[in-house]
Each structure stands twice: as C-alpha cells, then as structure tokens.
Amino acid sequence: MAKIMNKLFGGTSKTTTVEDEYTELDLTKYEEVLDEEPAETYIRVAELTNLNELTALKREIYGGNIVMIDISNIKADKLMLDRALKDLKDVVMDVHGDIAGIKDDQVLVTPTGIKIDRSKILGGRY
Numbered sequence: 860m861a862k863i864m865n866k867l868f869g870g871t872s873k874t875t876t877v878e879d880e881y882t883e884l885d886l887t888k889y890e891e892v893l894d895e896e897p898a899e900t901y902i903r904v905a906e907l908t909n910l911n912e913l914t915a916l917k918r919e920i921y922g923g924n925i926v927m928i929d930i931s932n933i934k935a936d937k938l939m940l941d942r943a944l945k946d947l948k949d950v951v952m953d954v955h956g957d958i959a960g961i962k963d964d965q966v967l968v969t970p971t972g973i974k975i976d977r978s979k980i981l982g983g984r985y
Contacts, residue, residue: 903926910942910943913946916928917947920951927961
C-alpha cells in the first residue's frame with residue numbers, strides 16, 4: 860500500500876527486502892497448558908526418523924488422536940517413505956480417518972470421524 864501511495868503522491872521510494880517484512884512471533888504467552896482439563900482428542904506432533912516409530916504413531920491414531928508428522932528425516936529414502944505412508948494409509952482406511960500432505964515435509968493423519976478439508980480459507984472465504 861505504501862508503494863502505491865508513494866507512486867501516486869511522489870513519496871520517497873524505499874526498497875524493502877524479505878528480511879524487512881519478516882517479524883518474529885513469540886507465541887509462548889498463548890501456549891497455556893490446561894492439565895486439569897482432559898480432552899477426548901489430542902493433536903500430537905511427531906517426527907518420523909525410522910519405521911520402528913510407526914507403531915507409536917498408529918497407536919495414537921487408533922486412540923482417536925490427530926497426528927502431525929514431520930517426514931523430512933526420511934524423505935531421502937524413497938523406500939522408507941513409501942512404506943511409512945502405505946502403513947499410515949492402511950491405518951486411515953481401517954479407522955475411516957483421513958491423511959493429507961501439508962507442505963513438503965508434513966503429513967496430517969486424522970482418526971475416525973475427522974476429515975481434512977483440502978480447500979484453503981483465504982480472506983474469510985473458501
């Protein structure tokens with residue numbers, strides 16, 4: 860907006876870089892833990908580094924939790940990645956959940972009754 864105003868009204872032209880527009884967000888003050896209030900479903904964050912970890916991830920999905928999995932550590936090994944994704948898809952089929960890739964290194968897996976909407980909300984619209 861400032862660039863347009865400067866062009867229209869003859870202001871000084873300042874070149875901005877990505878670094879100028881980047882702002883570090885400190886979200887720690889919003890991360891309040893409520894231990895006294897248990898939930899039926901948790902969103903669990905996991906990092907997959909080998910196939911042995913799939914057992915724990917499957918247990919979470921069968922237990923009704925949503926799992927966000929970082930697959931960046933196994934992406935270089937195509938066979939391991941394919942095997943892990945096949946195993947996760949099998950669990951999803953078994954529980955009638957859902958699975959979707961989020962960006963390049965994230966996989967979101969949901970349990971029974973939770974589906975992933977693949978459309979993005981842009982400006983309050985789909």
